[in-house]
Amino acid sequence: MRLKIGELAKKTGLTVRTLHHYDAIGLLSPAARSEGGARLYGRDDLIRLQRIEALKQLHCSLPEIKATLDGPGGAPVAVLQRQIAALNAQALQAQRLSQRLQHLLDIVAQGGDTPAADWLNILELMTVYQKHLNDDELNALLSADEQGAQPADAEWATLIAEVRAAMQRPEPPDTVAAQDLAWRWMRLVIRTTNNNPTLAGKLLDLQLKETRAQDIVGITPEMLAWIGQAFAHARTTLFAKVLTPAQTEEVLRRQLATLSHMGAWPALVAELRAQMEAGADARSQPVQAIVQRWQQLFRDSYCGDDAALEARVREAFMREPELRLGVGMDDTLLAYLHKAHVLGHPMPQADAGPKPSALMVAMQRAAHQLIESPRVLDDPLALTILGPAEAEALRANLAPFRNPMAQGLRSSVVVRSRLAEDEWAAARARGVRQYVVLGAGLDTSAYRHPDAPGRMFEVDLPATQVWKQARLREAGIEVPPSLSFVPVNFERISLSDGLARAGFDASQPAYFSWLGVTMYLDEAAVLQTLRFIAGCAPGSAVLFEYVTPLAGLPAPMRVAMEQLTTQLAERGEPWKCYFDTADLERTLAGLGFSRTQAWAPEALNQRYLAGRSDGLHIGASPGRLMLATV
Numbered sequence: 001m002r003l004k005i006g007e008l009a010k011k012t013g014l015t016v017r018t019l020h021h022y023d024a025i026g027l028l029s030p031a032a033r034s035e036g037g038a039r040l041y042g043r044d045d046l047i048r049l050q051r052i053e054a055l056k057q058l059h060c061s062l063p064e065i066k067a068t069l070d071g072p073g074g075a076p077v078a079v080l081q082r083q084i085a086a087l088n089a090q091a092l093q094a095q096r097l098s099q100r101l102q103h104l105l106d107i108v109a110q111g112g113d114t115p116a117a118d119w120l121n122i123l124e125l126m127t128v129y130q131k132h133l134n135d136d137e138l139n140a141l142l143s144a145d146e147q148g149a150q151p152a153d154a155e156w157a158t159l160i161a162e163v164r165a166a167m168q169r170p171e172p173p174d175t176v177a178a179q180d181l182a183w184r185w186m187r188l189v190i191r192t193t194n195n196n197p198t199l200a201g202k203l204l205d206l207q208l209k210e211t212r213a214q215d216i217v218g219i220t221p222e223m224l225a226w227i228g229q230a231f232a233h234a235r236t237t238l239f240a241k242v243l244t245p246a247q248t249e250e251v252l253r254r255q256l257a258t259l260s261h262m263g264a265w266p267a268l269v270a271e272l273r274a275q276m277e278a279g280a281d282a283r284s285q286p287v288q289a290i291v292q293r294w295q296q297l298f299r300d301s302y303c304g305d306d307a308a309l310e311a312r313v314r315e316a317f318m319r320e321p322e323l324r325l326g327v328g329m330d331d332t333l334l335a336y337l338h339k340a341h342v343l344g345h346p347m348p349q350a351d352a353g354p355k356p357s358a359l360m361v362a363m364q365r366a367a368h369q370l371i372e373s374p375r376v377l378d379d380p381l382a383l384t385i386l387g388p389a390e391a392e393a394l395r396a397n398l399a400p401f402r403n404p405m406a407q408g409l410r411s412s413v414v415v416r417s418r419l420a421e422d423e424w425a426a427a428r429a430r431g432v433r434q435y436v437v438l439g440a441g442l443d444t445s446a447y448r449h450p451d452a453p454g455r456m457f458e459v460d461l462p463a464t465q466v467w468k469q470a471r472l473r474e475a476g477i478e479v480p481p482s483l484s485f486v487p488v489n490f491e492r493i494s495l496s497d498g499l500a501r502a503g504f505d506a507s508q509p510a511y512f513s514w515l516g517v518t519m520y521l522d523e524a525a526v527l528q529t530l531r532f533i534a535g536c537a538p539g540s541a542v543l544f545e546y547v548t549p550l551a552g553l554p555a556p557m558r559v560a561m562e563q564l565t566t567q568l569a570e571r572g573e574p575w576k577c578y579f580d581t582a583d584l585e586r587t588l589a590g591l592g593f594s595r596t597q598a599w600a601p602e603a604l605n606q607r608y609l610a611g612r613s614d615g616l617h618i619g620a621s622p623g624r625l626m627l628a629t630v
Contacts, residue, residue, distance in 0.1 A: 001042075001043070002031075002032065002040040002041065002042055003040070003041045003042075003046070004034075004038055004039065004040060004041075005019055005020075005030075005038070005039045005041070008041045008045075008046070008049070011046075012046075012049060012050075012053070014049075019039075022049075022052070023039070025062065025066070026066065027052065027062060027065065027066050027069075028045065028048055028049055028052060030042075030045060031044060031045050048069065051069060052065055052069070055068060055069075058080075058083045059083055059086060059087065060083060064082075124212065124216065125212075125213060125216045125217065126138075128206070128210055128212055128213050128216075129141065129206070131210075132202050132203075132205070132206045132210075133199070133202055137196075137198075137199050137202065140193070140194055140196065140199065141192065141193070141199065141203075155188060156188065156192070156217075157218075159181070159184055159185060159188060160217070160218045160219060160223070161218075162181060163181055163185070163223055163226070163227065164218065164223065166178060166181060166226075167222070167223065167226055173226055173229035173230040173232075173233055174229075174230075174233040178226075178230040178233070179230055179231075179233055179234035179237060180234075181227070181230060182227055182230035182231035182233075182234045183231075183234055183322070183325075185227050185231070186231060186325055186326070186327075187325070189203075189327055190325075190326075190327055193327060195327060195328060195329075195330065196270075196327070196328065197266040197267070197269040197270040197273065197327045197328030198266075198270040200266050200327040200328070201263050201266040201267055201270065204224070204262070204263055204266070205263065207219045207220075207221075207224065208221055208224070224262075225259065228259040228262055229256060229259065232252060232255035232256050232259065233252070235255065235323060236248060236251055236252040236255060238316065238320040238322060238323050239251050239313065239316050239320075239323070241316070241319070241320065242312055242313075242315055242316040242319060242320075243309070243312050243313070243316065244312075247309050247312060250303070250304075250306070250309060251302055251303070251309070251313065254300065254301055254302055254303070254304070255301065255302075258300060258301050264297055265297065265301075265326060266326075266327050266328060268290065268293060268294055268297060269326065269327065269328035269329060269333070270328060271290050272287070272290050272291075272294070272333065272336070272337060273328055273333055275287050275290065276332070276333060276336045282336060282339045282340035282343050283340075283343045283344070287340050288340065288344045290340075291337070291340045291341055291344055294337070306613075306615075307402075307407065307613075307614055307615025308612060308613045308614060308615045308616075308617070309615075310404060310615060311404065311407065311408070311411075311615045311616070311617035311619070312617065314404055314619060315617065315619045315620065317556060318553075318554040318556055318557045318619060318620040319554060319620065321554070321555075324555075324556070331555050331559070334555060334556050334559055335559040335562075338556065338559040338560045338563055339559070339563050341405065341560075342405065342560065342563040342564065342567065343563075357441075357516065357520075357568065357571075357573050358441035358442055358464060359386075359390075359441075359442065361413050361441060361442070361516060362382065362385065362386060362441065362442035363386065363390070363394060363401075364401070364406070364409060364410040364413045364414070365377065365379055365382040365413060365414060365417065366379075366382040366383045366386055366391070366394055367394060367398060367401040367406075367410060368382070368410055368413075368414045369382050369383060370383075370394070370395065370398060371398060371401060371402065371614070372612075372614045372616055373614070375414075376414045376415060376418050376608050376609070376616065377414040377415075377417050377418045377421075379417075379444055379448065380448070381444040381447055381448055381475075381477060382444060383395075384475045384476075384477060385442050385444055385447075385471055385472070385475055385477060386442075386471075387471055387474055387475060388474075404615075405560070407615050407616065408617070408618070408619050408621070410616070411609065411616045411617055411618045412618050412621060412623055413516075414616075415604050415608050415609065415618060416515050416516075416545055416623075416625055417443075417515065418608060419543065419599070419604070419607075419608075419625060420445075420513040420515060420543050421445060423511065423513070423541070423543050423627060424445070424511055424513065427509075427511035427541065428452065428453065428454075430539065431509075431539075432454070432509045432510065432511050432539060432540075432541075433453055433454025433455065433508065434454055434455050434456075434457070434504065434505065434508060434509070434510035434511070435452070435454065435455070435456045435457070435510070435511050435512075435513075436456075436457045436459060436499065436504070436510055436511070436512045436513075437456070437457070437458050437459065437512075437513050438459045438460075438495075438512055438513065438514040438517060438529070438544075439459065439460055439514060439515070439516065439517035440458035440459065440460045440465075440468070441460065441464065441468070441516070442468060442471070443458070444477075446458065446479075446480060446482075446483045447472075447477050447478070447479070447480065450478070450480035450482070451480075452482070454482065455482055455483075455484065455503065455504075455505075456480070456482050456483045456484070457483070457484050457485075457486050457499060457502055457504060458483065458484070458485050458486065459486040459487075459488050459495065459498065459499070460485075460486075460487070460488070461487070461488075461489055462487035462489070465485050465487050469485070484502040484503060485502075486498045486499055486501075486502045486504075494528070494532070495528075495529050495532050496532050506535075506536060506537065507537055508537050509536065509537045509538065509539035509540045509541075509630075510536055510537070510540050511540070511541055511542075511543075512533055512540070512541070512542035512543070512544075513542070513543050513544075514529070514542060514543070514544035514545065515543075515544070515545045516545055517544075517545070518544060518545065518546045518547075518577065518579075519545075519546065519547045519575040519576065519577060519578070520573055520574070520575065520576060521576060521577060522576055522577060523576070523577040526546075526577060527587070527591070530542070530544075530588065530591055530628070531591050531592075533628075533630070534588075534591040534592035534593050534628075534630055535592065536630055537630070538630055539629075539630065540629070540630040541627060541628065541629040541630065542627070542628050543625060543626070543627045544625070544626055544628070545623060545624070545625055545626075546577075546578075546579045546584065546623075546624055546626065547575065547578050547579070547622040547623055547624070548578060548579065548580060548581065548622045548624060549578045549580065549622070550562060550565075550578070550622055552622075553620060553622055554620055557619065557620045557621070557622075561621075561622055578622075581598055581624060581626075584626065585598070585626075588626075588628045592630065593628040593629060593630060594629055594630060595628075595629050596626060596627065596628045596629070597626070597627045598624055598625070598626045598627075599624065599625040599626075599627075600624060601618040601619065601620065601621050601623075604618055604625070605617060605618050
């Protein structure tokens with residue numbers, strides 16, 4: 001049985017024109033023709049046509065259908081997979097369109113009898129957004145936020161109207177009212193973008209470039225400039241709590257000067273967050289390159305090359321959480337940033353002997369002699385005791401000691417050593433004639449004061465003392481007759497036994513300094529040593545350093561300290577014990593000490609570092625110094 005084209009069209013429900021097109025493209029050609037040239041279709045042609053229509057139901061294109069029917073076996077798996085993917089994409093597109101229309105419906109419904117122009121403006125705005133945002137970004141902008149609240153369109157309308165009214169009054173951007181509007185603006189940007197810096201940057205660019213978006217939303221370049229100025233003043237108000245008036249003025253100047261580059265921070269935050277979310281090693285070159293750009297932008301935005309101002313600005317960031325408010329910023333990103341910074345600025349290394357921290361502290365004291373002026377701690381032997389090779393290496397490369405982390409550590413090192421020497425001088429003035437340096441490391445006090453009255457004792461691990469004495473001999477530093485070396489492992493040998501063998505007179509008062517040691521010991525060993533000192537003759541005293549729990553630190557400092565302690569642990573010197581100051585004072589009283597005095601960083605900064613222009617400043621550190629007197 002053969003069918004003419006009209007008969008085939010009637011039988012299948014297709015048009016003659018469609019069958020002509022199929023023939024023209026080689027998709028369905030008739031098996032035969034009549035003597036008059038009419039197309040005649042047979043049984044095989046009918047089967048092929050039915051397959052064509054079946055494949056069309058799978059949304060295959062005509063070329064795909066031809067390739068499938070004419071190819072070897074039809075490649076059914078590939079065809080089905082391709083069509084499933086296409087259908088899924090269409091479904092997703094339909095779902096997204098539905099979400100956007102629902103968003104539009106919600107706005108119109110909330111507005112009651114919304115004029116046609118208003119909802120058409122919103123529809124036009126969504127079209128503008130599609131030019132700048134990908135589907136995920138647009139959906140994030142239009143969908144509910146993480147807390148389940150609806151998009152903040154009404155809040156934006158109210159805030160934009162308030163800002164416009166403030167500008168028309170006009171309200172100067174340095175007023176409290178303007179600053180309040182700036183804080184609300186920043187928080188709403190964070191909420192609207194779900195803390196996505198890439199989306200925030202695109203929206204900023206959109207509002208600056210798209211005049212129709214400016215007309216519809218009401219956010220103009222002039223409004224953004226005013227908000228930027230108000231936000232600069234708002235942040236500077238917080239900086240003023242820590243900075244001097246002159247420093248505050250400089251920070252404000254820099255904040256206002258960098259407003260033209262307001263998109264730089266979100267872009268940099270987005271780059272760093274992308275690396276973090278991709279699991280990039282914080283040591284990797286791409287991450288370290290971002291950290292370097294971050295540091296440069298930080299200096300451009302706040303302090304330039306003023307080291308003292310940089311130290312104070314960083315302290316302000318530690319103390320004032322709102323200064324860390326920004327799109328894309330959170331504790332997770334800060335932790336990653338600080339980890340990258342620490343790994344990119346490793347602690348200086350050399351022949352560290354048995355205790356890496358001992359050399360690290362000695363190198364910081366030596367660097368202080370070369371970098372800062374005036375010196376907090378005048379130590380002419382600090383470089384000599386390092387040895388010729390280490391001293392020369394230090395002179396040739398001071399850069400690692402100039403970064404903020406090294407500078408902060410050095411501030412603590414030189415201040416605590418200076419306080420120890422001042423308290424030793426006060427003890428001598430009271431008639432104390434025994435000075436015990438616990439955990440002496442490469443301390444040079446005894447060699448700088450060889451004529452000090454009485455006896456001096458350096459207590460440290462046996463291996464550390466062998467190492468130190470070798471360095472003294474190599475450097476030609478003479479050991480004064482009044483000095484005795486006392487090899488003691490605080491966790492294995494009692495301090496009393498070691499000192500007794502070295503000639504310490506327990507019946508006479510003594511002054512002890514114990515710096516940079518207790519955090520490396522078990523709490524029981526620390527209390528055992530303090531108990532011994534409490535049992536010494538009246539008038540004895542100990543100045544010792546301890547660390548408070550890291551959980552009590554501001555988030556950025558806590559993260560930085562956690563990275564530092566991780567590095568120390570990797571070098572074999574984990575921190576083992578922490579003390580709360582109030583609890584420690586009660587413990588000391590229970591051990592028999594008659595009075596205590598604790599120094600927090602603020603008090604030490606005021607006593608030794610006030611008015612300096614070189615950046616030496618102790619920040620929000622966990623380190624504390626305590627003087628306990630028998």
